[in-house]
Amino acid sequence: MNVDLSRRSFLKLAGAGAAATSLGAMGFGEAEAAVVAHVRPHKLTTTTETRNTCPYCSVACGVIIYSKGDLRKGEAADIIHIEGDADHPTNRGTLCPKGAALKDFVKSPTRLQYPMHRKPGSDKFERISWEDAFDRIARLMKDDRDANFVAANAAGVPVNRWTTVGMLAASATTNETAWATFKFAKALGIVGFDNQARV
Amino acid sequence: MTNSWTDIKNTDLVVVMGGNAAEAHPCGFKWVTEAKATRGAKLIVVDPRYTRTASVSDYYAPIRQGTDIAFLNGVMKYCIDNDKVQWDYMKAFTNASYLVKDGFGYQDGLFTGYDAEKRDYDKSTWDYVLGDDGFVVTDPALQHPRCVWNLLKAHLAPYTPEMVERICGTPKDKFLKVAEMISECSSPTKTMTSMYALGWTQHSSGSQNIRAMAMLQLILGNIGVRGGGMNALRGHSNIQGLTDLGLMSHLLTGYLTMPTEKDVDFTTYMSTRQFKPLRPGQTSYWQNYRKFMVSFQKAMWGDAARIDNDWAFNYLSKLDVPAYDVLRVFELMYAGKVNGYICQGFNPLLAFPNRDKNTKALSNLKWLVTMDPLDTETARFWENHGDFNPVDTASIQTEVFQLPTTCFAEEEGSLTNSGRWLQWHWAGGTPPGEAKHDTYIVAQIFLRMKEMYRNEGGAFPDPILNLSWDYADPNEPTPEELAKEINGRALTDLMDPANPMKVQVAAGKQILNFSQLRDDGSTMCGCWIYSGNFNEQGNNMARRDNHDPDDTGAYLGWSFAWPLNRRTLYNRASADLQGKPWDPSRKLLEWDGTKWAGYDVPDIAPTAKPDEIGPFIMNQEGTARLFSRGLMRDGPFPAHMEPFESPVANVFNPKMRGNPVSRVFQTDVAQMGLSDEFPYAATSYRLTEHFHYWTKHNRVNSALQPEFFVEISEELAEEKNIENGGWVRVWSKRGSVKAKAVVTKRIRPLMCDGKPVHVVGIPLHWGFTGSAKKGLGPNSLAPFVGDANIETPEYKAFLVNIESSTAPEEARV
Helix, strand or coil: CCCCCCCHHHHHHHHHHHHHHHHHHCCCCHHHHHHHHHHHCCCCCCEEEEEECCCCCCCCCEEEEEEEHHHHHHHCCEEEEEEEECCCCCCHHHHHHHHHHHHHHCCCEEECCCCEECCCCCCCCCCHHHHHHHHHHHHHHHHHHHCCCCECCCCCCCCEEEEEEEECCCCCHHHHHHHHHHHHCCCCCEEEEECCCCC | CCCCHHHHHHHCEEECCCCCCCHCHHHHHHHHHHHHHHHCCEEECCCCCCCCHHHCCCCEECCCCCCCHHHHHHHHHHHHHHHCCCCCHHHEEEECCEEEECCEEECCCCCCCCCCCEECCCCCCCCECCCCCCCCCCCCCCCCCCCHHHHHHHHHCCCCCHHHHHHHHHCHHHHHHHHHHHHHHHCCCCCCEECCHHHHHCCCHHHHHHHHHHHHHHHHCCCCCCHHHHHHECCCCCCHHHHCCCCCCCCHHHHHHECCCCCCCCHHHHHCCCCCCCCCCCHHHHHHHHHHHHHHHHHHHHHHCCCCHHHHHHHHHCCCCCCCHHHHHHHHHHHCCCCEEECCCCHHHHHHCCCHHHHHHHHHEEEEEECCCCCCCCCCCCCCCHHHCCCCCCHHCCEEEEEEEECHHHHHHEECCCCCEEEEEEECCCCCCCCCCHHHHHHHHHHHHHHHHHHCCCCCCCCCCCCCCCCCCCCCCHHHHHHHHCCCCCCEEEECCCEEEEEEECCEEEECCHHHCCCCEEEEEECHHCCCCEEECHHHHEEEEEHHHHHCCCCEEEEEEECCCCCCCCHHHHECCCCCCCCHHHHEEEECCEEEECCCCCCCCCCCCCCCCCCCCCCCCCCCCCCCCCCCCCCCCCCCCCCCCCCCCCCCCCCCCCCCCCCCCHHHHHCCCCCCCCEEEEEEECCCCCCCCHHHHCCCHHHHHHCCEEEHHHHHHCCCCCCCCCCEECCCCCCCEEEEEEEEECCCCEEEEEECCCCEEEEECCCCCCCCCCCHHHHHHHCCCCCCCCEEEEECEEEEEEEEECCCCCCCC
């Protein structure tokens, strides 16, 4: 090629049905141009590309998410493909057997869709609204904290411990989510607070 | 990791021990392949199983799980005995020459000061001799019998190749070959890297496994250099970040520590955190602790943290135990002392050892909240699944809320990888159904509780009512807002210390990095080690310049690495006492007569003279510690300890069981098995096709590895009449599982102390939710005991029995 054209913008051009003559003008020979011209449009052509990171191990491979629709334009976005980011210095586009199947994680049949509630002794989950779930959880937590908070030890030193409620934080969440979670748990006095680092 | 994934290409020798990077971290392992292909680097694997990492190694040596300390102590002894030490590095950059107090010693497998009743040591003799000037007395000639070097040599003396073979089951010739290959890296121009993971941490003496390798790397001069280092391959995408941010019982952010009951006020708390240098002129960077702590309190509680209320010090909990770690919390839950529990993206029913105990513990809860993108076994712990979850549903009175969250693809923010790179990512898809961001869920519960405390009062509402929650939309803080809080900002105009007339940072502006933090309440900063992540230059975590001048593997323009965008920790140690690189072909930094400069952000004050200031600036010594004083509970030197459940006795003290200072709960003592009843040495592991208990939810990975199996040797299969592909039952003192048997040459019996030891491999990826076949895993079998320092459960070495069997209920087709 005699023009500086990245692989992806080339695919967009080709997929948009650029005429064989214009491909020829870019330095393709007749034969190659003929091949390109009858290839069906690349299915990623009209998608939105988003830079992301594989959520599995700590190598943190760069990935590109392809979606129909653009969140930045306020549209709904349906993820149709995920592949390795060739610009990423660590993985340089490669993915392992887990990362290569990331779309199936995002779209797995057991992705949760709605808040669910299981009553004591029940053998099933039932739908609950977010508002009802939040109200009920906040009330359970407040009542337990008020009943069991250890304000001071025997010597009268303030110790502010709430040991009857614990929390596990997720080491697949972002640092920003983690900071919000940290503030929440430590301000409440939850001392039984850990993440996967210990296991 | 002290180094980064891309730096591995600079190495001459990779030692994979306590990990299996080719299968568990495949795209990072690519850099091992790169080093082999382009530098002629060699790969050594030491593992009980002939893993896929071993299959591409230059040399493989088998080892019995739980005996790595003996192996590594043997390698250290070999290096010292054969003059394979990088002497100039070791003498200048470690505490080898420091004198240790009289009284410290080691006998019969125990260090001085052991109290069997308390399962703890009196560590008062585990310390340096201090001179009248308050500094440690040293003998740079290394002649004094009480200097660290001579004590270390005495400590290592028993670890001969014969002893290594006796304990580890590694044939002497194989051990010697590994030791010889490693010892060659004592040359200043040869470097070795250590890549390890949970194969080293999941032991009752896990911290000491890692310490032993760190000491070996110091003796060889391999810390702080390109292609060297101690490289922990972390298991989750942001386990590094959550630890850095202090989401642990005993931590605050940036490795500030939670107060204990002894810290009655802020002054007392700070009195044990002074970090005065132990050698003249040394940096001892933790002397800045107060600046980081006050700025943290300001980030948490804003104007409510004032000098006249000890910066709201009393808002923090004070611990009465070392930590309310997960094992302690589940023990309390088992005893009926926990009422409610929140599991955010965590599946403890499968993740914590002794599943039967976990089930009973969860059943004692009044309520459980789970937040996860996927269905989990924990959320359904009350549901009967035959042999796969044999519970009496009706009798479980726990109220459960299962809250659907977004996954990585639907959210924005940063993750910290093993190499400490904070990489920003963007949302690419709409969440399914009513799934919400975790920040939204946390905010909703928090704001409701805050409102209740405002209206109703209640137990100590102050830290809740005053928690900084100053977000544009308090219902859902944005990732950018949170990242800026983590970075920190000036609360009043900060004047330049060098020019008091000049404003360094105007009030309200983001600080450049933690060097601008103050202890007078004029700055706030959520996590000091991350500061610089999002300053007035913008979101540095989102940087994507992938240029790499001179191909060093540093990538300084890509994302942001903590601290200060530094890519290799202790990098000043890559140069000698004149500031010249030990290996000119692998320069990282160089002293130009006035300052340090090179390919990385110097891990030292830029004008610190090379012959005066030591490279280990976080230590009070300025040097690295071959002798760790009283900083670890189980000894200042790594000593061989058997797992709690071991097929053989400890050769140093046959009466000693496991780590002598590990915490063992009374309820678990009766559930420890002995080798006469449970003769086989089990270990857990991951498969390359699966990630924990997530990928069994997706059809591709479930098709690749559809069902639970255990792996045994041909010899054991023959002995127990087990067929390849047939059903077996594996059981321990705590539980029983049924699995398909994979009979393999990858596992071979080992001869330990004259006795054959058979290894049983148990992968961990199955449960009763998702697309794969239902199965059980190692947590049904493993003991409820952890590492003495950090309470990581002993998943990698425990005892089981095995017999051929029939299919489990629900699997019979």
